[in-house]
Amino acid sequence: MILYQAPRGTTDILPHDQAYWRYVEKEVVNICRLYGYQRIDTPVFEDAGLFVRSIGEETDIVEKETYSFRDRSGDLLTLRPEGTAPVCRAYLEHGMHNLPQPVRLYYITPLFRYERPQAGRYRQHWQFGFEGLGSSDPALDAEVINMACGLYRHLGLRDMVLKLNSIGCRNCRPQYLKSLREYYSRKVHLLCADCKRRLERNALRLLDCKEESCFPLTEQAPKSSEYLCTECKGHFDFLKKYLVILGLEFDLDHRLVRGLDYYTKTVFEIYPPGEKGAQSTVGGGGRYDNLIEEIGGQPTPAVGFATGMERMILNLKRQNISAPTLPQPTAFVAFLGQEAKDKAVAYAAQMRREGISVILASGNRSLKAQLRHANGLGAACAIIIGEEELREGMIVWRDMVKGEQQRLSFEDALSLVRSRESGGES
């Protein structure tokens, strides 16, 4: 009987799955290099207030999904449920406004949300995200979106759909929210229970409802894009122009609002083809011009994006895209008898000093068993030391792919392996 298993909503990333993770990570690092984004790592937990302040008290994340606890000194801490607020906190704390603006940062980190797990959704999941801080230029919005789409393209994901909207700023949004509330107030008798609540607390999310009774109403609802102030409208127009220049296709979706309160102007999400269910979003982001001010800094416009590592991998698998295989050991050292084993230990160590990856046979098993093991590991070659070789100061070098072998001195075998390794790379 198993006494312990991974906590609900968490998962082990086993060796056989690492190829996907390393592949995605490699492309992530590469896209950040291409666009000049620098890595930042922030703590796994933060002062609870940071998230309440930034994400919004009325959001689901803060209301019911955070892992919060008091530490032994009584401080209230929260396991990071999203990546943007901590980056903003670090930007402020380290005076990054003194650096050339905008500052471009990225992170790869686990996040924690207490939710019921399901496909592509975990209580601990990994997100890759990047932020451009300190510029209101719509070209930066376009850059971030281009980067996001570029990442998926580099990974080989096909037919991803970009949805785009602008939800205005604190100057024009109140106006919009007012007409939105007026519109829904007249239809309140048609709304589902959730939406009645949303009308009171967070009217924007009325648009997000997938309830059959509410859905038709959202079609007729006032659109945020029609209420944008001159500045927001100009920003949105420029963004769309840049996206066209970049050759990116996008669907304008006036129902697209994001779950976090800090967004202003640009919001966008990216879906896989044939989206099924609302939780299929692979990545999303937007502009958050007030957030840094909100947590105590100077007004600092910024825009960012985040995408779920698990969801990228899920979609890679759904599209039958395989990850490059990870390197396998080059050599396997087998031996017969204790004296040979002594020699094998020394040889394996010497090969590693030469930078060759080596696995030394375990136990004292038959040669057959040892070679079976070497085969299972995918070793390129085996070095066999038996009594005879021991006597003659030789080893048997066996090519595990061709099945050919020859008797050599250890030094000759070493240079043979070395030449194969460098030759095999090109």
Add this chain to the structure above:
RNA sequence: GUGAGUGUGGCCAAGUGGUUAAGGCGCCAGGUUGUGGCCCUGGAGAUCGAGGGUUCGAAUCCCUUCACUCACCCCA
């Protein structure tokens, strides 16, 4: 928080009231003297998620509970 489905050795999985719970993968060991991948043989490994009940008898029926999966809310 709500709804649905599923729980049989490490993994997949047959069995739906009746003698020692199939099979496959994987693992281990053999198929003569020191050699892998194919094939053959053998072996280890399961209190049939847990607890209770019905019954002469339960993996199979009932109840409770736990876990997992999928979906909803919401999000990546």
